[in-house]
Amino acid sequence: MAKVRVKVPASTANLGPGFDALGMALNLYAYIDMAIADKTTIQLIGDQMNGIPTDKSNLIYTVAQMVFDQAGVSHPELYIAMYSDIPLTRGLGSSASAIVGALAGANALIGNKLTQDELFQIASRLEKHPDNVGASLFGGIVVAFWDGLRAEAIRLEPDQNLEVLVAIPDFQLSTEKARSVMPKEVAMKDAVFNLSHSSLLVAALATGNLGMIRHAMKDALHQPYRAPLIPGMATILAQADQHGALGVALSGAGPTMLALVDARSDRKEELEAFLKETLRREGVSAQTLWLKPSGEGVTAKALGEEDADLAGWLDQVSEVLIAEESAKGV
Ligand SMILES: Nc1ncnc2c1ncn2[C@@H]1O[C@H](COP(=O)(O)OP(=O)(O)O)[C@@H](O)[C@H]1O
């Protein structure tokens, strides 16, 4: 393919007890255009990616080269353009989406020489959290492990009534920092607590037993240690189910808080206000977003000569949205 456009979903990892094991793709996306070129150029569109390098140290570029290496081809020069709605370093899997997007784009450019499983192995090796990369790659809900040698995953179809409310604080928290506060060893009772709760959560999600989520979505392995890094988190974890959440967790390594909600609930406004107000009382301003699980994982489609470049296409898309809103009279 001469040029490809990749669409890759954000992800939320852990879902509470499934530390490094459970992930869900969300309908918040990053887009990457990629083509083989005479000279490497990397264009980052929007303020979102301030500070990300635009030379050959860029993650998208380096990951694409890994695909070429593994496939035994050489394409050292690339055109890359990227736009993302996924906030960086907030626990919504921006790094995983960049890795998975780059893998899918580079693989499409060379006629999909690598299998999905090969992409999953590379992604898990790089990110080290198969919950994030598995969700961005396969979509839906992913149950996964990575043992340092191999990653395995099974994808579950999310219940159609599942909605997701995220409260994204206006500060960044790197995964590295949020992992550094965790103990190296845990007590047997905490291990058993998480084993039973994450197993129950998978069963609840697999069978659509939404009422069980509030019992299952509890964690003793990482959230207690991370809570001091996020003012308001402990209160949200303790009380969100009293305000209409099916379950609540830290999204990935944080600082975003995530609530699972029944789409038919009439308490959505109450829950959103509770999350915002709890964080505000602790001096944290946060943006709330209503999301859905993304059933689809990463996609890569071929672009023709007639297709607009990424910046032009984004303008067209927003014009369509504005036109749709005007037609609705809002
Ligand atoms: N498109 C991208 N290009 C290059 N690096 C990226 C991109 N997206 C994310 N990253 C890197 O990933 C880091 C964030 O990863 P991480 O701390 O795991 O948080 P999260 O994945 O939850 O957003 C960013 O600070 C940046 O270094």
Ligand SMILES: N[C@@H](CCOP(=O)(O)O)C(=O)O
């Ligand atoms: N399981 C990892 C997930 C990190 O996710 P991110 O979206 O914050 O990068 C962890 O909890 O450390």
